[in-house]
Amino acid sequence: MTELIWEGKYKDGKRQGPVRIALPFQTIETVNESAQDRQRMLELFAAGREREWRNRLIWGDKKYVLPSLLPEFAGKVGLIYIDPPFDTGADFSYRATVPDEPDNGQDDATSFIKEPSILEQKAYRDTWGRGLDSYLQWSYETALLLRELLSETGSLYVHLDWRVVHYVKTVLDEVLGADRFQNEIVWQRSLPHGNIYYKFGSSHDTILRYSLTDNFTWNPQFVAHREEYLRDFYKFTEPDGRRYRLISCINPNPNRPNLTYEWRGVKRVWKFSRERMQRMHDEGLLVYSKSNIPSYKGYLDEMRGVPMQDIWTDIPPLMGGSREWIEYPTQKPEALLERIIKASSNEGDLVLDCFVGSGTAAAVSEKLNRRWIACDLSRFAIHTTRKRLLGIIGITPFVVQNLGKYERQAWQAAEFAANGKNRLEEQRQREIAYRNFVLDLYHSVNMSGNAWLHGTKGGRVVHVGAVDAPVTLTDVKAIAREAWKAVASSRDSPTKAGMDILGWEFAFELNELARQVAAESRIDVAFKKIPREVLDKKAVEQGDVKFFELGALSVQVKHESRDVILALTDFAIPTDDIPAEARKAIKHWSQLVDYWAVDWDFKNDTFHNQWQTYRTRKDPKIETQAKYTYAEPGRHTIVVKVIDILGNDTTKTVEVDVK
Ligand SMILES: C[S@@+](CC[C@H](N)C(=O)[O-])C[C@H]1O[C@@H](n2cnc3c(N)ncnc32)[C@H](O)[C@@H]1O
Secondary structure: OOOOOOOOOEEOOEEOOOOOOOOOOEEEEEEOOOHHHHHHHHHHHHOOOOOOOOEEEEEOOHHHHHHHHHHHHOOOEEEEEEOOOOOOOEEEEEEEEOOOOOOOOOOHHHHHHOOOOEEEEEEEEEOOOOOHHHHHHHHHHHHHHHHHHEEEEEEEEEEEOOOOHHHHHHHHHHHHOHHHEEEEEEEEOOOOOOOOOOOOOOOEEEEEEEEOOOOOOOOOOEEOOOHHHHHHHOOEEOOOOOEEEEEEOEOOOOOOHHHEEEEOOEEEEEOOOHHHHHHHHHOOOEEEOOOOOEEEEEEHHHOOOEEOOOEEOOOOOOOOOOOOOOOOOOOOOHHHHHHHHHHHOOOOOEEEEOOOOOOHHHHHHHHOOOEEEEEEOOHHHHHHHHHHHHOOOOOOOEEEEEOHHHHHHHHHHHHOOOOOOOHHHHHHHHHHHHHHHHHHHOOOEEOOOOOOOOEEEOOEEEEEOOOOOOEOHHHHHHHHHHHHHHHHOOOOOOOOOEEEEEEOOEOOOHHHHHHHHHHHOOOEEEEEEOOHHHHOHHHHHOOOOOOEEOOEEEEEEEEEOOEEEEEEEEEEOOHHHOOHHHHOOOOOHHHHEEEEEEEOOOOOOOEEEOEEEEOOOOOOOOOOEEEEEOOOOEEEEEEEEEEEOOOOEEEEEEEEEEO
């Protein structure tokens, strides 16, 4: 067999496959789950029984997500559509408009002519360290895992363009078998380009389709006939207005003895049996020529249209003004996914897209009553998809998941080689290497000899939280104690009573509690989130790792008997975190809030999103109050989750005692 070789495909003569560890998924949020369903799910879980199906939106790298899906879904996915990065060598930005301040006193005319402030942030990167070699190895590993997930009746669609489609076709032929290739679909994705001088304009993407067997699900798709075709062929009309064309009754295959007979004095090979011809004749469906050759009437209203071919020019691209456009780079039209999903799956089938971006595949699957699993590594993609799904009327409950600390542990083990005497020693080496890596990304200087202090930056001490545990109040106290000792001691110690605490996760309410502790010990504290980009080699290489400070959220709860009104009263994120051009447009704290949601009865398990408000392009206003009536009196824990315009989330817990 012809084989495509790239650097990194083989190591010591052995083909390099994907990561194969299956990590447990963590449900970080449920959406649209009713109180009864929530209770039933808890009971099923407690009884060790299988819980009901929930569609899944997964925030994570496909490298860890796909192998983690295998134990549950190997051979069970009915349709896989992927629209991965195309190796464009570019980065894609997520552009959001900074919302207007509430009651800004401007009349409509002024706000209309006002230039919107755009907040531009990197959504994802399509640049590859070793160029095409890394891209192909990445595609090969993806294809291997997708093949295992695909069911016997399933189809895989891979959406690419001229840059890599020919290479990836070869990779897919190798992984799935060249004989499993079904189609190469050309989708005209853009209007003709005008500014092309020395070549033909490039305006199509290519979608490759494969299946594992010949027994794949297939629902033929049709498109309407063109007007000229109708005019030329459907020339006849019945008295009641039905349009028809005449189609010859002569069989194109001359070798059909059973269908060879004389009909009304003419002997030919016919398309239909004698009995069927008689029926058609009696029903007035046959029209005879001068030489007595029959044709039958083909009614336009009985035709399904033209069977869909592999060149799709009827699905226009999304543009700024399109109704569907939600400002996600490389967002695909719903009509494209609709055709693919209808052709290759049935209601109830499971659809997977592990590069879901703005959520097109999930949204269309939802609308067509398919089950779905959608994954993406960008926080903007997850947030955009969640909002998009919430906008679907009658959306079925779904969960938002990640691999949490397990993904980070796996990353730590894979990235930081160790060679110690025992596992404990190796783990220690890895942790040190990991901390130094993070300190470096935080542009801080390594500091040794302390248990809790790992570095210094601008005279402040820096603590790097572990990959697998949240930073707790006890940690903060210990860091503060050690910080004071360090300030008071020798030469290269910190010079300011300040500490930057970097963490992946923070214990509930840590921000407020720890600030009190810090104030009591006269030390300034800043909590900064270690962003997911730390796990993404491309983001690290490009210096795109930004440590955002935790937001501070204030809420007020008023209640009268069982009726509760919860209001957001303030929200702050350090202005340094907001790009300069957007900063000046922010006059009121509520402009920082893109979305917020409430769990009215948090039970220390998962955040159940029971109410939410968010900005959309069509409706950029957001509410700042939510109301709820409890069915039962008692003490309830309310959790409020805000997602700000930078895509980061902040939570706040409040207790209410309703009578
Ligand atoms: C071309 S876009 C998909 C657009 C999508 N079809 C839509 O209609 O919005 C590719 C997506 O792949 C995501 N991505 C890139 N590398 C990934 C990885 N290793 N794991 C998961 N998602 C990844 C990017 O964040 C981006 O959202």
